[in-house]
Amino acid sequence: MPGIWVMRIGHRPQRDKRVTTHVALTARAMGASGIFVDTADPVLEENVRSVVERFGGDYSIRTGIGWRDALNGFDGAVVHLTMYGQRLEEGLSKVPFDRDLMIVVGAEKVPFEVYEQADLNISVGNQPHSEIAALAVFLDRLTAGKNLYSERDGKMSVVPNERGKTVVERTS
Ligand code: SAM
Secondary structure: OOOEEEEEOOOOHHHHHHHHHHHHHHHHHOOOOEEEEOOOOHHHHHHHHHHHHHHEOOOEEEEOOOHHHHHHOOOOEEEEEEEEEEOHHHHHOOOOOOOOEEEEEOOOOOOHHHHHHOOEEEOOOOOOOOHHHHHHHHHHHHHOOOOOOOOOEOOEEEEOOOOOOEEEEOOO
């Protein structure tokens, strides 16, 4: 699959800092290449970059990028995750696997233009829940779980362990 990007809209730095951080980290952990966040938030950028610095991989974050700019400059397919969208299995079958993908998730009310501009509006069930959960389930289904334990060559890596915590730190 080519690059996967996430566009987080409606970010309010004070109120959403934990949720947006978790959206960004979930996207990274599950194989996305980077995230755009509509409201400028240097603290959020610093926190996410610190995880990338320690745990590795290629992952970028840019904040202060409006969804129109991100979508207009994007050469790929746009998927908007919304409880009102088509069923997950149906939507997934229409995702083009040979193009970059931009996945849009909201915070509060999402402007209707996003529904119109998206190539696909896809639901993860049609009950209201969370952008973090919707993104995790969608990415897991999209990638068939293959990024969950992929090697990121970070300074720190966690070794799966039946009990206890094993973390290997690279010194060089
Ligand atoms: N009430 C808002 C609306 O009408 O757009 C949704 C708010 S919800 C807390 C925040 C985001 O979570 C949504 O914008 C959507 O991206 C995602 N989300 C929540 N439930 C979802 C579902 N069942 N399927 C897909 N995405 C969902």
